Structures are given as C-alpha cells and as structure tokens.
Amino acid sequence: MNFNTILGSVDFLEFLRGKKATFLLSASVTKTCEIPNISQAGIPGKLYLTPTLDAEFLCTKEVRSLDDIAQTPKGVPTPALITRAVHELNAFSNIEVLDLGLENLPKINYFKTHSFDIKPSKRIDDGANINAMEIFQKGVEFGTNYETKDDYVILAESVPSGTTTANATALALGYKDEGYFSSSYKNNPNDIKDKVINKALENIDKEDDIFTKLSSVSDNMLIFNAGFILGSTSKNLKVILAGGTQMATVLLIVNSILESMQGNIDSSNIALCTTKWINEDENSNIKALLEQLSFPINAYASDFDFSESSHPALKLYDEGEAKEGVGCGAALCYASINGINKKELTSKIESFLG
Amino acid sequence: MNFNTILGSVDFLEFLRGKKATFLLSASVTKTCEIPNISQAGIPGKLYLTPTLDAEFLCTKEVRSLDDIAQTPKGVPTPALITRAVHELNAFSNIEVLDLGLENLPKINYFKTHSFDIKPSKRIDDGANINAMEIFQKGVEFGTNYETKDDYVILAESVPSGTTTANATALALGYKDEGYFSSSYKNNPNDIKDKVINKALENIDKEDDIFTKLSSVSDNMLIFNAGFILGSTSKNLKVILAGGTQMATVLLIVNSILESMQGNIDSSNIALCTTKWINEDENSNIKALLEQLSFPINAYASDFDFSESSHPALKLYDEGEAKEGVGCGAALCYASINGINKKELTSKIESFLG
Numbered sequence: 001m002n003f004n005t006i007l008g009s010v011d012f013l014e015f016l017r018g019k020k021a022t023f024l025l026s027a028s029v030t031k032t033c034e035i036p037n038i039s040q041a042g043i044p045g046k047l048y049l050t051p052t053l054d055a056e057f058l059c060t061k062e063v064r065s066l067d068d069i070a071q072t073p074k075g076v077p078t079p080a081l082i083t084r085a086v087h088e089l090n091a092f093s094n095i096e097v098l099d100l101g102l103e104n105l106p107k108i109n110y111f112k113t114h115s116f117d118i119k120p121s122k123r124i125d126d127g128a129n130i131n132a133m134e135i136f137q138k139g140v141e142f143g144t145n146y147e148t149k150d151d152y153v154i155l156a157e158s159v160p161s162g163t164t165t166a167n168a169t170a171l172a173l174g175y176k177d178e179g180y181f182s183s184s185y186k187n188n189p190n191d192i193k194d195k196v197i198n199k200a201l202e203n204i205d206k207e208d209d210i211f212t213k214l215s216s217v218s219d220n221m222l223i224f225n226a227g228f229i230l231g232s233t234s235k236n237l238k239v240i241l242a243g244g245t246q247m248a249t250v251l252l253i254v255n256s257i258l259e260s261m262q263g264n265i266d267s268s269n270i271a272l273c274t275t276k277w278i279n280e281d282e283n284s285n286i287k288a289l290l291e292q293l294s295f296p297i298n299a300y301a302s303d304f305d306f307s308e309s310s311h312p313a314l315k316l317y318d319e320g321e322a323k324e325g326v327g328c329g330a331a332l333c334y335a336s337i338n339g340i341n342k343k344e345l346t347s348k349i350e351s352f353l354g
Numbered sequence: 355m356n357f358n359t360i361l362g363s364v365d366f367l368e369f370l371r372g373k374k375a376t377f378l379l380s381a382s383v384t385k386t387c388e389i390p391n392i393s394q395a396g397i398p399g400k401l402y403l404t405p406t407l408d409a410e411f412l413c414t415k416e417v418r419s420l421d422d423i424a425q426t427p428k429g430v431p432t433p434a435l436i437t438r439a440v441h442e443l444n445a446f447s448n449i450e451v452l453d454l455g456l457e458n459l460p461k462i463n464y465f466k467t468h469s470f471d472i473k474p475s476k477r478i479d480d481g482a483n484i485n486a487m488e489i490f491q492k493g494v495e496f497g498t499n500y501e502t503k504d505d506y507v508i509l510a511e512s513v514p515s516g517t518t519t520a521n522a523t524a525l526a527l528g529y530k531d532e533g534y535f536s537s538s539y540k541n542n543p544n545d546i547k548d549k550v551i552n553k554a555l556e557n558i559d560k561e562d563d564i565f566t567k568l569s570s571v572s573d574n575m576l577i578f579n580a581g582f583i584l585g586s587t588s589k590n591l592k593v594i595l596a597g598g599t600q601m602a603t604v605l606l607i608v609n610s611i612l613e614s615m616q617g618n619i620d621s622s623n624i625a626l627c628t629t630k631w632i633n634e635d636e637n638s639n640i641k642a643l644l645e646q647l648s649f650p651i652n653a654y655a656s657d658f659d660f661s662e663s664s665h666p667a668l669k670l671y672d673e674g675e676a677k678e679g680v681g682c683g684a685a686l687c688y689a690s691i692n693g694i695n696k697k698e699l700t701s702k703i704e705s706f707l708g
Contacts, residue, residue, distance in 0.1 A: 091692065111369055
C-alpha cells in the first residue's frame with residue numbers, strides 16, 4: 001500500500017510516518033438528507049442515523065442504534081468498515097466524536113463525544129437556517145483550544161447528503177464547478193441534486209456576505225471545520241482533512257473567509273487525504289477544486305482498492321458506487337505510512353461482512 | 355485475535371485500543387506453596403522462585419536465578435512465555451515489578467522494582483500471619499500516588515499456590531463458591547487444596563472483622579492490590595486486573611471492605627482481563643465470582659488458544675493443564691487491541707521453547 005500526491009510534495013505525509021494520530025469524527029445531520037433519493041449513504045428513510053451508526057461502529061465494532069450495519073439499497077457497505085479495519089490493524093491512539101448536530105447521540109462509553117449545542121440543519125432547498133457565524137466561531141474556539149497528546153489529528157466526517165451541501169456551498173461562494181463534485185455514489189441522481197442545489201442558490205443573493213450565504217446553503221460540518229482549521233493554525237497542530245469534495249469545500253470556505261478579511265494562513269500544517277476512488281473519479285475533480293485555493297495545500301490519495309477481494313459488495317467501490325466517507329481515505333493513507341499490508345487489510349474488511 | 359465480553363460492554367477495552375500500557379507484575383510468595391503438591395506452577399521444591407523467574411523472563415527473556423525456565427513436572431511452560439511474546443511483538447511501554455514478599459529479588463537492572471518492606475506470608479493452614487491492615491494501606495498509598503505517562507496500567511500477578519489462598523479468602527469473606535475456583539492446573543489436587551482451605555478456615559471466626567480474616571487466610575498480593583484498586587480510583591487511573599480467579603478475589607476483597615465501610619466506588623476505570631482457558635473452564639466460573647460484586651465491572655477474555663500450534667507443551671493449555679498467570683490473559687487482550695496476529699504470536703511463543 002502506498003499513497004499518491006495530488007498536490008504539494010510527499011514530505012508532509014512522510015513526516016507523519018509512524019507517528020501517533022487522533023481521529024476526530026465530525027458527525028452531523030442536514031435535513032437535506034430527507035429529500036428522497038438525494039443520497040444512498042445509509043438506510044432509506046433513516047439517513048439521519050448514518051453518522052450515529054458510523055460513530056458506534058468505528059468505536060466499538062457494534063451498531064447499537066439499529067439492528068444492522070447501514071447498507072445502501074444496492075448493498076454498498078459504509079466506508080466506516082474500511083476505517084474500522086485500519087483501526088483494528090494499527091489503532092489510532094484516540095477516537096473522539098464531534099456532535100455537530102446529530103439526531104441521536106451514539107451509544108458509546110469512554111470515547112469522548114464533544115457537544116457544542118448544535119442542532120441538525122434544515123434542507124438547503126428551503127434554506128438551511130444555520131447561525132453560520134456562531135457555528136464558525138465554535139469551530140475556531142475548538143480548534144484553538146484543542147489539545148492532543150498525539151502528533152497529528154485526522155479530521156473526518158459523516159454527513160449524509162453532505163456532497164450536495166458542499167457543492168451548493170462552493171457554488172454560492174463563487175467557485176468554479178465544471179463537474180468537480182461527485183456524490184458518494186455512481187449514477188449520480190444528478191437531476192435531484194441539481195434541482196436541490198439550484199433551488200438552494202435561488203435563496204441567496206450574490207451580494208450577501210459569506211456567512212449569510214453559508215447560513216442558507218451549507219451544513220454545520222463544513223462551517224465548523226472551516227473554523228477548526230483556522231483555529232488550529234494558531235498552535236501548529238498538524239491536521240489531515242479526511243475526505244474528498246466535502247473537505248475540499250471546507251478549505252474553500254477557509255479561503256473565502258481569508259479573502260474577505262484580507263488575511264493569510266500558514267497552511268503548511270494542513271493536508272487533505274482521500275481515496276483512490278475520489279482521485280481517479282471521472283465524475284469529479286478534487287485536484288481542480290483544490291487548485292482554486294489561494295494558499296498552497298498538500299493533498300494525497302491512497303492507492304488502495306479492492307483488487308485483492310472478490311467480495312461483490314466491496315467490488316462496488318472499485319466500480320465507483322461508493323468513494324469516500326468516515327475518513328476512509330485518510331485512514332488508508334494512515335495505513336500506508338504505518339506498514340499495513342493490503343492483503344491483511346482486505347481480509348479484515350471482508351471479515352466484517354461475514 | 356479478538357476478545358469476548360464476560361461482563362459489561364466492549365467500550366472500555368475498545369477505548370484502550372492503540373493506547374499505551376504500563377505492565378505491573380505483583381510478585382509474591384505465600385509459603386502455602388511449600389505444601390507438597392499444592393501447585394504445579396514451577397519447579398517442585400522451588401516454587402518460591404517462580405515469581406522471581408517470571409519477572410526475570412518477562413523483562414529480559416533470561417532466567418537468571420535458575421538455569422532453566424520454570425517448567426511444571428508435566429512440562430507445561432510458564433504463562434510468562436505468552437506475556438513475553440506479546441511484549442516482543444508490541445511492547446508494553448514500561449514494565450515494573452512490585453515486590454510483595456519475594457524470597458529472592460529478580461536480577462534485573464533498569465526495570466524498576468518497587469519495595470514495600472513486605473515479607474513472604476506463612477502457610478494459610480497454619481495462619482498466614484499477615485499484618486493485613488498494613489499491607490492494605492501500603493496498597494492504597496501506592497495506588498493513590500502511582501504516576502504513569504501511559505494511558506493505562508495492567509496489574510498482573512505471579513503467586514504460586516495463589517488460587518488456593520484466593521479460594522480461602524473468598525470463602526472467609528462469605529462469598530459463594532460452588533465450584534467457582536480453579537487452580538492453575540487440570541486434575542485439581544482438590545483433596546490437598548480442600549484440606550488446606552478447610553484447615554485455614556478453621557483458624558478464623560465468622561465474627562472476625564475483614565482484616566483479621568485476611569491476616570489469617572489470604573496472601574500479600576490479594577490484600578495489597580485491593581488497596582491499590584481503591585487508591586487508584588481517587589485519580590481516575592485506568593487499571594486492568596490481569597488474571598482469573600485471583601484477580602476476581604482482589605475485587606471481592608474491595609467489595610467487602612466497601613460494604614463494611616458503607617462506601618462506594620466508581621468502578622468505571624477498572625476491568626478484569628483473563629484467558630479463554632479461564633473463561634471456558636468447566637471447573638471454575640469467573641463470571642459467577644464477579645457477579646457477586648455490588649458494583650458493576652467490565653470483564654473480558656481473550657479468544658486466543660493454541661489451535662495454530664502443534665507444540666505438545668503448548669497444547670497442554672488447550673487441554674486445561676494451565677490457564678492463567680503473569681497477566682497472560684490481559685496480555686492477550688492487549689495483543690488483540692494492538693493488531694497482533696495469532697499466527698505470528700504463536701510462532702513467537704514457540705520460538706522460546708526451541
């Protein structure tokens with residue numbers, strides 16, 4: 001197993017080889033996920049449970065708020081399986097959950113769940129109705145004060161329909177999107193997503209300030225983590241943004257805020273890590289998204305795929321049915337800088353499927 | 355490799371996945387071990403050396419106070435081999451020895467050996483003659499003041515004939531024992547053990563207070579570690595009691611002391627970890643022992659066995675000839691939350707036997 005460099009140089013990730021990581025899961029619900037067919041990341045009608053179940057499974061290998069592991073209708077298993085398998089083979093030193101607006105708290109003990117008094121956000125086609133400035137400031141405060149004994153932080157997300165809110169956010173902030181955004185799944189229900197995004201954009205005015213726009217078309221995870229990133233730079237905390245287009249959008253938000261304030265950021269302690277499935281996706285373009293940033297950024301993609309597996313549910317990843325989530329891309333990059341073997345990892349993931 | 359939950363939930367042990375452990379070996383001699391055929395855990399006539407040799411082997415892979423690794427007459431090798439093998443594959447950050455009444459100090463440098471000015475205790479059939487209150491207070495003090503840079507402590511024991519003193523202790527304190535206690539070895543020399551236990555119990559009066567009883571029928575390890583547990587809760591130190599029925603008895607003592615004082619304990623930072631051989635033992639019942647506690651306790655058993663080995667000496671474990679000791683059950687649980695592979699571990703253990 002290895003990783004490829006999307007932008008920047010290998011040095012950031014090579015420096016972290018063998019070092020200790022804390023894994024933070026930003027778990028959030030946007031009611032955008034209640035729009036029929038908007039996302040296949042979870043159980044139809046119960047997508048709001050996905051981040052709760054992902055947190056439970058990652059921490060305990062048990063799904064407690066439901067009987068079965070969340071599976072999509074086509075049977076693509078949650079990427080939490082990949083992240084959990086990495087954790088079993090070479091454990092993160094620490095896992096913590098950030099409750100950025102969950103419907104149900106994960107039923108886990110000992111593992112820290114950070115509360116910020118944040119509620120699930122509304123459907124973006126009706127206006128998300130987020131107090132974006134407040135959420136952002138909570139993120140800044142958390143990033144400024146966050147302490148870890150470990151060498152770096154992997155900041156992951158579980159937000160069903162989060163690629164839709166990310167796409168709307170990037171467009172609202174004026175970034176180009178010429179097919180740069182993917183959904184979690186192949187056969188993009190593009191008409192539905194497009195309709196929702198267009199309707200969301202109708203609710204904002206080009207002249208609105210950034211936070212007004214974010215309040216209407218974004219989600220808590222994107223806004224909070226933009227704050228987290230800005231806060232964390234004040235103390236040289238090394239942070240890996242664990243995800244694809246959603247985490248790229250976090251950086252676009254950071255970029256817009258800095259531009260509006262004519263501020264600067266030392267981005268040398270931040271990187272983005274994602275999967276091969278995102279990096280090689282023909283329906284999105286993570287590199288083009290990141291190239292719109294005014295600051296330099298290191299970005300990497302794991303080279304892991306399921307070529308060692310014959311399990312039909314896992315093969316769907318290689319076929320583009322699922323691509324990212326629950327920090328699986330960063331977990332796979334972490335695996336590659338911690339000596340995990342591809343065969344062993346494949347077997348471990350398969351063992352969860354019985 | 356994995357672990358099973360005997361009592362409680364997986365969360366405690368899952369939380370410790372990938373975290374750093376200090377291994378404390380409570381090494382103690384009760385002259386009960388001099389009673390012929392009372393135990394097979396060591397070299398006949400030299401059982402008092404077992405904890406010394408276990409400490410040496412665990413720390414250095416060398417047996418210095420004797421020519422050969424302690425072996426039972428039937429050739430069952432000490433469980434220190436298992437703990438040592440785990441340590442070689444994914445090292446404990448730190449090993450320290452608690453001298454709770456050794457005849458011979460282990461010949462080791464650099465590794466800390468804590469001295470408490472405790473002498474080996476006497477045969478329980480003659481009255482152990484322990485100053486139980488003093489030993490207990492030394493345990494409380496040590497637990498209260500113990501500092502570690504690591505995330506948790508594995509508290510193990512090596513006490514030849516320690517299951518006999520544990521059994522007598524539990525009975526003296528009024529706990530049920532309907533075949534709940536095992537010895538280290540199969541074909542329990544039950545007549546000898548029973549005789550010793552009955553004789554020990556004759557020396558106490560039902561109306562005696564707890565410490566008077568403990569002074570007569572117990573051993574230093576049990577009493578000291580009951581104090582350690584109570585002391586450690588004052589500072590939220592996470593402690594794994596590494597053992598089977600002996601460590602369960604430590605908890606029973608804690609329970610009795612709390613009841614006599616009408617005190618409470620926050621037991622959420624304590625767990626017991628043992629082996630599959632104990633958990634599935636038909637001649638003992640660790641779960642029933644622990645269910646007599648008035649406070650909740652997390653308890654786990656490794657699923658490791660020697661099914662991957664064809665070495666006859668190791669196969670004796672699977673046949674019930676040996677089951678626990680030198681914290682091997684907790685070491686195996688530690689292995690399972692640190693990505694150690696069963697085949698690799700089996701080979702490592704086999705390598706010690708030549």
